[in-house]
Amino acid sequence: DVKVTQSSRYxxxxxxxxxxxxxxxxxxxxNMFWYRQDPGLGLRLIYFSYDVKMxxxxxxxxxxxxxxxxxxxxxxxxxxxxxxxxxxxxxxxxPGGRDTEAFFGQGTRLTVV
Amino acid sequence: GQNIDQPTEMTATEGAIVQINCTYxxxxxxxxxxxxxxxxxxxxxxxxxxxxxxxxxxxxxxFLSRSKGxxxxxxxxxxxxxxxxxxxxxxxxxxxxxxxxxxxxxxVHP
Numbered sequence: 001d002v003k004v005t006q007s008s009r010y011x012x013x014x015x016x017x018x019x020x021x022x023x024x025x026x027x028x029x030x031n032m033f034w035y036r037q038d039p040g041l042g043l044r045l046i047y048f049s050y051d052v053k054m055x056x057x058x059x060x061x062x063x064x065x066x067x068x069x070x071x072x073x074x075x076x077x078x079x080x081x082x083x084x085x086x087x088x089x090x091x092x093x094x095p096g097g098r099d100t101e102a103f104f105g106q107g108t109r110l111t112v113v
Numbered sequence: 114g115q116n117i118d119q120p121t122e123m124t125a126t127e128g129a130i131v132q133i134n135c136t137y138x139x140x141x142x143x144x145x146x147x148x149x150x151x152x153x154x155x156x157x158x159x160x161x162x163x164x165x166x167x168x169x170x171x172x173x174x175x176f177l178s179r180s181k182g183x184x185x186x187x188x189x190x191x192x193x194x195x196x197x198x199x200x201x202x203x204x205x206x207x208x209x210x211x212x213x214x215x216x217x218x219x220x221v222h223p
Contacts, residue, residue, distance in 0.1 A: 004155075012221035029211045040121075043156075050209060058210070059147065090155065094209060101146055102211060104155035 004105040005093050012111045015063065019078040021108050023091030029103075030096035034058075034066065034073035035087070036087040037107070049074055049094075081112045115139045117214035133186045135218045138149045142218050146211055147175050148200040153222035156200055156213045159186070185193055186217075196221045 008023035025032065029048050035043040035058075045058030047066040055066050065084060067075045074093075078085055088109050090104040115157060115184050123129040135145070144163040147151055148156035160176045162177035174187040188195055202211035 033210070035213075040215065043202075043213040045210060045212070063161055096209070099210075101158040101161060103158070106155050107153075 004090075004091055004093050004103050006105040006108050007104060008108050010109045010111075012113060013078075014025075014083050015082060015112055017078075017081045017112075019081050019110070019112075021076040021078075021091075021110070023074045023076070023105055024072050024110055025074075025093040025103070026072065027093065027103070028071065029093035029097070031094045031102075032068065033092040033094075033102065034064075034074065034076045035090045035092065036060070038087050046076065058066075072083055083112050085113045087108060114210040115203055117201055117203055117212060119199075119214040119217045122218045122220070123217070124222060127191055127193060127221055127223050129186065129191050130189050131191060133199050133201075133219065135184045135186070135214060136194065137182045137184075137201075137203045137214075139182070139203050139212075140206060141206035142179060143161070143204045143206045143208060145175075145184050147173075147184075147206070148202065149198060149215055150198045150216070152158065152197070154200065159199075160164040191221050193221050193223070 004025045034046040049055045049068045065077045091105040094102040118136045127179040147159040161174035167176045172189045184218040200216045201214040
């Protein structure tokens with residue numbers, strides 16, 4: 001079974017803190033994604049990586065950065081957390097082929113106070 | 114850009130059939146996905162359509178019409194455990210990135 005693991009299920013951080021959300025996949029997938037999910041807004045893409053050290057901005061990259069030093073790991077960084085970044089964060093991965101679906105991690109519920 | 118529309122909420126009765134629609138206006142098309150997401154859990158893959166027509170997988174079927182920018186997910190013999198959000202996602206050409214609609218919350222009642 002494909003496994004996408006996010007380091008924390010729940011996280012509470014203070015405004016201004018630097019926050020790291022970690023995601024690891026065990027299926028040697030080329031593509032990895034970070035989404036945030038908010039009620040009424042659905043899943044919105046923050047960043048995408050199609051290879052090690054490669055990244056592309058998604059629809060809402062402001063306030064976030066990412067790191068992909070190894071193929072299996074994709075980290076989302078909140079440089080200075082703010083209350084409007086309180087959300088559910090979902091990591092996903094997919095193989096590089098055409099007819100392939102994305103596999104999601106269990107999500108990290110981040111609350112910024 | 115991509116614009117994907119789904120109804121916000123639907124209700125149905127256990128044992129019945131429900132159809133969840135998804136319409137999209139996108140700059141190109143490279144496949145449409147349906148995912149199921151139970152409250153507090155990760156989305157899980159249900160179906161993928163890239164050509165027109167109906168794909169059947171047990172109680173679930175998905176239909177695509179590319180000329181109309183339209184898809185639906187059909188759930189038969191509804192069970193209480195089918196209560197969940199159903200997410201439609203479209204992938205653009207030369208892209209591995211699925212763009213998601215806002216999801217349809219399905220409530221199945223006895």
